[in-house]
Amino acid sequence: MTGTEQEIARYVGQVREALADLPPPVRNELLEDLPEHLTEVAAEAEGSLYERLGPPEAYAMELRTAAGVRPPASAANLDQRIGAAVRRGRERIRAADTRLGPVLGYARLSDFLRLLRPAWWILRGYLAAMLITVLLTGTSFGLLPRLGGSSLAALLLLAATITASVWLGRRTDRMGPRPRLVLNLGAVLLVLFGLAGFAELDSRVGSGGNTMPYEHVYTDQYSGVQDVYVYDSQGRLLEGVRLFDQNGEPIRLGHPWCAEARERIVPGPDYVDPIRQPYPYCPQGAPFRFGPTPSPAPEPPAPEPPAAEPTAAEPTASAEPSATPGGAAPSVTPSGGQSPTPTPTD
Incomplete structure (x- = not known):
């Protein structure tokens, strides 16, 4: 027509x-x-x-x-x-x-305005994609629709809605009064939604806030960890350390990064499973050292047997005779006792 x-x-x-x-x-x-x-x-x-x-x-x-x-x-x-x-x-x-x-x-x-209809068809498709994203994900209005944080899904959604909008725009003149009325009411709702969304986006930008919703921004603070260094209370580096969580599961961070550590994970006689390697992988890369690395404590000496208690002294007789002048009989002096007193003779 x-x-x-x-x-x-x-x-x-x-x-x-x-x-x-x-x-x-x-x-x-x-x-x-x-x-x-x-x-x-x-x-x-x-x-x-x-x-x-x-x-x-x-x-x-x-x-x-x-x-x-x-x-x-x-x-x-x-x-x-x-x-x-x-x-x-x-x-x-x-x-x-x-x-x-x-x-x-x-x-x-x-x-x-008739010359601007193709531009309106594209804008209508864009607003429809944004409305679908807000209804499905519950996120706020942004510059691009986000479905699960995927850029590919956003592009596919935009392509589908814009194509459908252009298809409807080229056939609007052949529609009946009621379908055209429904289409016009939908266009009015999309315009109101777009005005409200752009006003919210402008307020977030003006207040210095992020233009993207916070839940879509995630940063792993341990993504740059290569090695773990553990120090005792005196600031000495500990070696041969393994980390576990509250459930007894090993905590693995980083990856052997120095040449010596990488050689241990190469298949061969010296191979060591990276999961079983203790921290630090590379002790020479410690960020600081406050004292010498503690060495293994020496084994304590074996205990000596207790000494025997001393006993009381017993008298013993001297086996050696002592000579006396004049040919007198020798006298025997007991050791440890008093010597006898000789008796005078007539």
Whole structure:
């Protein structure tokens, strides 16, 4: 359907609404030749039907007058009042369209906006991707949609939503009134969502906060650890240390980085499983040393048997005789006792 055909169908529909109070046979008779007449009018000169024939309500009044049919004296019903309000709103929009067009260098503002439709289709797809991300992940509005923190998923989601938006945009003119109304309401919701999201993003940037949600930023503080050095209370480096958690599971950090440690993990007679290697892997790389590395303590000496207690001295007889002058008999002096006193003789 071309633009002229759409304009004719829209004009005929508005005239039909203005004649809604008439019986269906009368209304159909008045509108029977209207599409062909409007086609001839549109082909004669440039300009819209509204500009050449006036508002549809005025044209409907002319049809009533020509057919000798007058509008009912009773007040219009609710549907007619709503229709009249809608028509007045459309007339005001058309008047504003005509006044604002020359400001941008076009006959009507709608002519300029029609050129921006592809850009709007892309923006609509982007906002749809952001809305899907917020609803599925619960994160705040960002510059790009994030599904599980994956950039590839974000690009695939953007490609799908933008493609669908362009596909819908190229077929909007062929849709019926209700699908077009639903699409327009969805566009309004996306615009409101985008305005709120960009306002929140601007407030985070203005307050010096991160533009990305905190839960997506994770840094492992042990990712740069190559070796572990353990010191005692006196600042001496301990070697042959193994680390365990509260469950008895070994804690492994780093990887043998010096040449001596790497040689031990090469398959061969000196191979040592890296998981079984104690810390530090490379003692020569210790960041500081406060004292000599403690050496293994010497084994204590074997205890000596206790000494025997001394006993009391016993008298012993001397086996050596002592000679006395004059040929006297030798006297025996007991050791440890008093020597006997000789008895005088007559």
